Amino acid sequence: MSPNTPPATASTPQTPMSVLYWLVGALFLSYLCVAMSMPTTAIQVATKLHMGNAMAGLAVGVAFASTILTRGFAGRLADQKGGRHCMVLGLILYALSSLICIGATWIQAAVPGFLVLILGRLVLGLGESLTVVGLLAWSIGLMGHHRSGRVLSVVGMGMYGSLAAGSPLGLAIYDHAGYLGVGLACLVAPLAGLVMVVPVAPVAPHPGERQPLTSVIARIRDLGFIVFLQGIGFAAIGAFMPLIFLHQHWPHASLGLTFFGGAFVLVRVMCGHLPDKIGGARVAVLSMGVETCGQLLLWSATAPGLALVGAALTGAGCSMIFPAMGMEVVRRVSPHMRGTAMGGFAAFQDLAYGATGPLTGLLADRMGENVVFLVGALAACGGFGLSLSLALKEARQTRESP
Numbered sequence: 001m002s003p004n005t006p007p008a009t010a011s012t013p014q015t016p017m018s019v020l021y022w023l024v025g026a027l028f029l030s031y032l033c034v035a036m037s038m039p040t041t042a043i044q045v046a047t048k049l050h051m052g053n054a055m056a057g058l059a060v061g062v063a064f065a066s067t068i069l070t071r072g073f074a075g076r077l078a079d080q081k082g083g084r085h086c087m088v089l090g091l092i093l094y095a096l097s098s099l100i101c102i103g104a105t106w107i108q109a110a111v112p113g114f115l116v117l118i119l120g121r122l123v124l125g126l127g128e129s130l131t132v133v134g135l136l137a138w139s140i141g142l143m144g145h146h147r148s149g150r151v152l153s154v155v156g157m158g159m160y161g162s163l164a165a166g167s168p169l170g171l172a173i174y175d176h177a178g179y180l181g182v183g184l185a186c187l188v189a190p191l192a193g194l195v196m197v198v199p200v201a202p203v204a205p206h207p208g209e210r211q212p213l214t215s216v217i218a219r220i221r222d223l224g225f226i227v228f229l230q231g232i233g234f235a236a237i238g239a240f241m242p243l244i245f246l247h248q249h250w251p252h253a254s255l256g257l258t259f260f261g262g263a264f265v266l267v268r269v270m271c272g273h274l275p276d277k278i279g280g281a282r283v284a285v286l287s288m289g290v291e292t293c294g295q296l297l298l299w300s301a302t303a304p305g306l307a308l309v310g311a312a313l314t315g316a317g318c319s320m321i322f323p324a325m326g327m328e329v330v331r332r333v334s335p336h337m338r339g340t341a342m343g344g345f346a347a348f349q350d351l352a353y354g355a356t357g358p359l360t361g362l363l364a365d366r367m368g369e370n371v372v373f374l375v376g377a378l379a380a381c382g383g384f385g386l387s388l389s390l391a392l393k394e395a396r397q398t399r400e401s402p
């Protein structure tokens with residue numbers, strides 16, 4: 001067992017890899033509160049509160065906006081107090097968010113109910129920031145920076161596997177018990193994760209002089225911008241794919257995120273080792289190309305089957321971008337600043353998630369929901385160009401190095 005391995009309790013696994021899978025299992029359960037609430041919140045606002053696509057997109061995207069604003073705080077907390085402390089606090093906030101959203105269902109007037117729902121979504125975003133950054137810092141400290149690509153792949157499998165399962169589950173609960181039922185399910189999920197996480201011992205944070213977030217961002221902004229462009233396609237699917245199926249009267253509205261998440265996890269399982277093996281830039285080039293194709297197919301889809309294939313291609317393309325670029329982030333910063341760096345890096349993805357919903361919602365109100373996938377395709381194409389530039393730069397540096 002390595003020096004960084006946390007001492008196990010009687011109820012938790014004992015090897016670093018088994019502890020990692022245990023923690024990601026807790027994330028899978030907890031992240032269901034994000035997955036179940038994403039499509040149901042959009043439908044609740046658009047169809048029950050009758051506030052339109054733009055407000056539906058805002059209700060979904062505001063959680064990501066909250067996450068953007070708190071990633072720096074989460075990173076500093078993880079570096080100073082440790083990833084376990086950060087993740088536990090995040091799971092508690094997940095549960096608090098669900099309680100607030102449950103309260104929103106008891107308010108009859110549309111606007112006050114919407115405002116309380118927004119408050120709950122803001123708390124959810126803070127919880128997500130702390131939970132994910134805390135888990136990443138905890139897991140990289142456990143496994144070592146040389147396996148950071150693998151850590152990021154496994155953590156992503158937990159998150160997006162939860163999205164794949166949570167979207168149809170949330171919509172099924174919504175159909176039978178309304179948004180109140182979804183809120184209750186979203187309360188139970190993080191509490192179950194908390195029960196799993198609390199017995200696991202922490203990994204001590206690294207000592208060292210702290211640097212401002214701005215200087216860290218300057219070092220990794222090219223990597224972050226690639227993740228930002230990748231995230232637009234996913235955000236478009238999360239916010240609007242169920243609405244497209246409903247408005248087109250297509251069956252299986254719940255399966256968009258399932259196909260996305262299933263392809264995402266499958267590629268992670270098959271290719272999770274590639275960033276550590278061949279480098280993040282090369283992986284990103286292929287991934288962004290696949291995502292571009294998926295978004296274009298969604299934009300032009302005339303049948304539900306084509307839309308689901310487009311969602312799967314988008315999931316396959318998005319799958320390896322975060323671990324590929326995240327591995328490069330870990331290489332560029334000192335160990336005691338990795339939590340801060342990962343928080344700043346993840347904020348680029350959060351920015352894509354937070355901005356895409358409301359901005360493309362305005363376009364959707366005027367030009368139809370499908371236009372959001374054209375925006376996603378253009379963004380992915382831009383990410384392809386940046387990834388190719390980074391890969392060519394790295395290849396040139398390798399040839400020139402003695």
